[in-house]
Amino acid sequence: MNLAMNLYLPIAGNSVNCLAILGLGGAVGLLSGIFGVGGGFLMTPLLMMMGIPPTVAASSDSNQIVGASTSGTLAHFRLGNVDIKMGLLLLLGGVGGGSIGVQIIKILREMGNADFLISITYVLMLGFVGGYMFIESLQAMKKAKMNDFIAHPPPPKKESVYAKMLNSLPMQMDFQRSGIRLSLLMPLFLGVLVGILAAIMGVGGGFIMVPVMVYLLRMPMHVVVGTSLFQILFTCVNVTIMQATQNHTVDFVLALLLLIGSSFGAQVGAKIGKKLGGEHLKILLASLVLVVMFKMLYDLLVRPDVLLAYMGGH
Amino acid sequence: MKKYLYVFLLLFLLTALPPLALTASASAGPAATATGEISTSPATIAIGAQFNGITLEVNGTVPAGSEMVVRLMGAPTELHLRQKGKVFGLLWMNIGQIALKDVPNVFLVDASRPLDELGKAALPYRLQGLADNLEYEKNGQTREIDVPHELLMLKESTGLYNEKTGGVKLGPDEGGKRTFTAELTIPSSLPPGEYKVEAIAVKDGAVAATSVTSIKAELVGFPKSLSDIAFNRSLFYGIMATVIAIVSGLVIGLIFQSKGAH
Numbered sequence: 001m002n003l004a005m006n007l008y009l010p011i012a013g014n015s016v017n018c019l020a021i022l023g024l025g026g027a028v029g030l031l032s033g034i035f036g037v038g039g040g041f042l043m044t045p046l047l048m049m050m051g052i053p054p055t056v057a058a059s060s061d062s063n064q065i066v067g068a069s070t071s072g073t074l075a076h077f078r079l080g081n082v083d084i085k086m087g088l089l090l091l092l093g094g095v096g097g098g099s100i101g102v103q104i105i106k107i108l109r110e111m112g113n114a115d116f117l118i119s120i121t122y123v124l125m126l127g128f129v130g131g132y133m134f135i136e137s138l139q140a141m142k143k144a145k146m147n148d149f150i151a152h153p154p155p156p157k158k159e160s161v162y163a164k165m166l167n168s169l170p171m172q173m174d175f176q177r178s179g180i181r182l183s184l185l186m187p188l189f190l191g192v193l194v195g196i197l198a199a200i201m202g203v204g205g206g207f208i209m210v211p212v213m214v215y216l217l218r219m220p221m222h223v224v225v226g227t228s229l230f231q232i233l234f235t236c237v238n239v240t241i242m243q244a245t246q247n248h249t250v251d252f253v254l255a256l257l258l259l260i261g262s263s264f265g266a267q268v269g270a271k272i273g274k275k276l277g278g279e280h281l282k283i284l285l286a287s288l289v290l291v292v293m294f295k296m297l298y299d300l301l302v303r304p305d306v307l308l309a310y311m312g313g314h
Numbered sequence: 315m316k317k318y319l320y321v322f323l324l325l326f327l328l329t330a331l332p333p334l335a336l337t338a339s340a341s342a343g344p345a346a347t348a349t350g351e352i353s354t355s356p357a358t359i360a361i362g363a364q365f366n367g368i369t370l371e372v373n374g375t376v377p378a379g380s381e382m383v384v385r386l387m388g389a390p391t392e393l394h395l396r397q398k399g400k401v402f403g404l405l406w407m408n409i410g411q412i413a414l415k416d417v418p419n420v421f422l423v424d425a426s427r428p429l430d431e432l433g434k435a436a437l438p439y440r441l442q443g444l445a446d447n448l449e450y451e452k453n454g455q456t457r458e459i460d461v462p463h464e465l466l467m468l469k470e471s472t473g474l475y476n477e478k479t480g481g482v483k484l485g486p487d488e489g490g491k492r493t494f495t496a497e498l499t500i501p502s503s504l505p506p507g508e509y510k511v512e513a514i515a516v517k518d519g520a521v522a523a524t525s526v527t528s529i530k531a532e533l534v535g536f537p538k539s540l541s542d543i544a545f546n547r548s549l550f551y552g553i554m555a556t557v558i559a560i561v562s563g564l565v566i567g568l569i570f571q572s573k574g575a576h
Binding site: 006007008009010011013014015051063064066067068069070071072074075119237240241242243244245248250252253255256259260263264267299300301302303304305306307308309310 | 361362363364365366367395396397398399404405406407408412459461464465467468471472502503505506533536537538540541544545548549551552553554555556558559560562563564566567568570
């Protein structure tokens with residue numbers, strides 16, 4: 001029995017317990033299906049705890065996300081939750097932004113401050129995104145309750161400066177799935193922005209992309225999740241092939257194990273997500289992001305056990 | 315020519331001053347005679363799909379009455395590490411790099427008695443012996459940290475450095491000799507490569523005999539094929555990895571769909 005449970009990972013150079021990896025994949029896949037995030041910001045640190053080298057953990061996770069987001073995108077596509085037009089525009093911007101981000105990292109490394117800036121960017125981004133989403137959805141939930149109670153429709157919102165700006169941009173087009181009309185410059189520009197941040201932070205960018213779609217593109221939450229997964233799928237195909245050819249850090253056996261777990265998780269997640277209300281989804285994702293932010297802040301503030309570290313990774 | 319002269323002088327000193335020789339380099343001391351052949355079982359470490367570390371058995375014969383130290387060690391290489399330190403008196407960051415010389419990637423020691431009881435003779439074969447002779451250079455911002463100590467902590471946390479007692483069993487003295495059997499626990503994270511296995515007999519606070527053999531750890535079967543493709547045909551490997559991931563994702567998605575329909 002013991003024989004079947006352990007598997008040697010040739011690229012990671014270590015053996016792992018199959019069940020532990022399947023379980024990990026399932027848990028992260030569940031989150032991925034519910035929230036439309038790749039889950040890289042959770043998976044990579046957990047794999048490192050299991051004795052996988054950081055670079056192999058990150059690359060194999062990208063490979064795994066390819067499968068998980070395929071499964072997730074399929075599930076959301078059937079539910080009519082994927083805005084392909086929007087996804088492609090964001091992707092186009094994201095690829096451009098990613099290349100810019102990689103150059104920025106190079107310059108920062110030469111200046112010698114890259115690690116510091118990466119960590120600070122992480123904590124600030126996570127804190128800002130998580131905090132804003134948390135407060136915003138809390139307020140929305142309170143309002144919704146009040147409205148139910150008084151049985152009055154909410155007062156029509158005044159058009160904000162941001163909305164005016166959106167409407168005045170050229171190249172307006174309809175995004176039917178999302179039910180919005182928007183200049184195609186917006187998703188392109190925001191895609192670039194997220195791409196830059198994601199490349200600097202070394203993550204897929206799902207947890208930045210989701211709030212951007214909700215708050216800046218004003219897409220409905222359920223379409224956001226499906227579209228985000230669709231976009232992540234292509235980003236991770238690109239990352240996997242690049243990591244495999246340039247750094248030889250993709251452990252396919254590890255990725256496949258994680259994938260089996262996470263694909264099932266993602267399917268279940270998509271169904272749970274459908275049942276939960278949009279505001280509940282937002283507040284849960286916000287809490288998750290905040291937890292990760294506090295963990296990172298803690299790591300920055302508390303003296304590490306060992307004052308030396310291997311090279312590679314960030 | 316000068317080099318040879320130094321070597322000659324060094325050898326002369328070593329042979330002329332036996333007690334000093336024992337602590338400095340035990341294998342060169344005149345009191346140390348070869349134990350004869352030592353053997354390992356298995357003779358090579360095969361890293362296959364089910365590899366989860368192994369127990370390596372080391373057998374040999376040593377002079378009667380001696381205690382044993384057995385060590386498995388990788389070839390010493392240069393190692394570059396990052397040093398962490400406080401920035402602005404608040405945040406722990408990587409602040410510089412350290413280049414260490416002659417650090418073996420693996421260092422596993424076991425003994426028939428607590429190593430402290432074996433005294434100075436065993437020191438060169440211990441982790442502390444490695445730490446005492448560690449040479450390193452710092453780049454970037456420097457802070458005072460105990461580099462050898464931190465290195466041992468880092469390596470021990472991955473299981474590739476380990477020092478313990480009780481894995482070496484000694485046979486009874488017979489005709490001025492005794493046999494020993496050592497069981498070294500090899501972790502699954504052992505990198506493929508060539509390793510040195512040493513058996514050191516310690517008697518009356520001095521090294522009585524030493525013997526060395528080598529053992530190879532290599533990937534076999536599925537891990538070997540996959541690793542070959544990953545390194546030699548990396549583009550194919552990357553594309554294959556993504557295609558299989560996409561197909562698996564679709565298949566699992568479809569299975570779920572048909573289940574959901576019932």
